[in-house]
Amino acid sequence: MRKKILVLGGAHIDRRGRISGQTAEGASNPGTWFEEPGGGGFNAARNLARLGFDVTLISPRGGDPTGEMVSEAADFAGVIDRPFVFLDRKTPSYTAIIERDGNLVIALADMDLYQMFVPRRLSIRSIRDAFAETDFILFDANLPAETLHAIVARAGALGKRTGAIAISPAKAIKLQACLNGLDYLFLNEAEAAALTGERPNDPAHWASLLRDIGLKGGVVTRGQRELIAFEGTRVVALQPATVDNVADVTGAGDSMAAGVIAALLNDMPISDAVRQGAAAAALTVQSPHAVNENLSVDLLKETLALVPQARILH
Template sequence: MTVDILVLGGAHIDRRGRIDDETAPGASNPGRWLEEPGGGGFNAARALARLGLSVAMISPRGGDGLGEQVAAAAQAAGVDDRPFVFLDRSTPSYTAILERDGNLVIGLADMDLYRMFSPRRLRIRAVRGAFSAAKLILVDANLPAETLEAIAVLAASLSKPLLGIGISPAKVVRYTGCLGKLDMLFLNGAEAAVLAGSRPDDPTEWPQLLRAKGLRGGVVTNGPGPVIAFDDSGDYALTPPALEKLADVTGAGDSLCAGVTSQRVHSAALPLALRHGVALAGLTLLSDKATAEDLTPDRLAARLALVGEPRALSSQPSALL
């Protein structure tokens, strides 16, 4: 059966502690605790499924109660969940402490199980069948570098578009060996700086720096500042509309990826896809969950009406200037 998008990457438990008052480092801080299924790939997969796309997800998981929570969340969102279950292992988790305004203080990733997703698992008949049946492949950097490289080779052999999520500055380097095979990589400024080797004073220089490293297309976020995007059609900047409030930054980048991917799977031009990404990220920033659980195509369309048109930074890709 054909699916729109095959996602390979993180599907685990997110735990977030929210500090109620001004953060006091090195001291006990009153706050609240939230636990929910998450992970870069999983957040994007759920958003895509809620938008009506057919989505399959492959990810390692432990044989424990946390793994059952992830499976239940996948089913509730309409994701075709196809995990590798290791009965004697614990499901990965990510624990974050957030300031009162929703910004991250520190995070701890217990992700050792993802090492079990080795390249040899791509030789499993069901996995290869999933690749053949998908229109587009989406990965995240929770997977080992050698697995990301093997996925890139397999996707290229099948002429499948391949998109990636950066996840973190520490993990984004796992794409180094396959940057040239990615059609698009979703990054924040810190992740982009690790790949580029420096951070430009002017964010509109991101396309030139990242193309120099072999990346053909990418999207770089800058908090409330302009989102920079590029592919072989050109370079673009889009400033997100102001938010009524900021509930939580968790998952916003994954949602931006989902919004863009929801259009790229249908070969939409980058400016239109970027508007959808910014709109969906805005809905997630307004939610206290890692995905907007009440997301529908109609809600996204209403938010899209608030998002302006991207500004073209050049008539030709910057690498050609």
């Protein structure tokens, strides 16, 4: 029987403008424009659906054409879409201007609608049923802090495993009150520093620093440098796969989370799970989209050949 995953969080439009030449501040720059549905939770949900899970997505949505684009993308990926639609509001968006080499110049996040996902919405019968029927609950830090806490509390009461995507340093701190109820957190070093208030010289210390603030397990990515993953007392390091034909790094962290969760739900140890996450991330950065539309279980297995074995640190 296919396992079920409930995802709560961001599902919006990502707009990315890439400057073609040398960046000229305060002036018009030639470039190209690209937009597609995105959001941390939504990207992970689509990856998980392509890996064979029954995925239900719950997120706030506006009653506009942008919201319809998100719904169509969910249907295309095989995600069961259960949005809260606010007909008089616009769907959230993230707009970024990127230099030719891929570095971010500036971004604007118009995401006030996520504040409408208040804890009392978790009491709706269909959402209560979704919590009860799922095997794993994944959410992202786009939602209000009190809602994140309520999600973890309800999952804990039902004995459900949980995972969270930190999204950004500013949003990661909203997770502080519910870290001790989380099973896994997916974050980068900047987000880990925001939560712990520290930047260790030895990256292996991320595990102990995050455990000290209540986290049971997680993955700390470090760009192309070794990532750190831990579960309980087990700590591993993994060098990400080398990818020569990088198209766009957008969504890499979300696919990392999806790959790891898929492996954990198939009873793999964290050392193997993080390899699968790294393989999923490698496939994502080779695509111009935030979710590689060719992702499949077979392709993921093939890509594992590019990923080295994890080093067991503890």
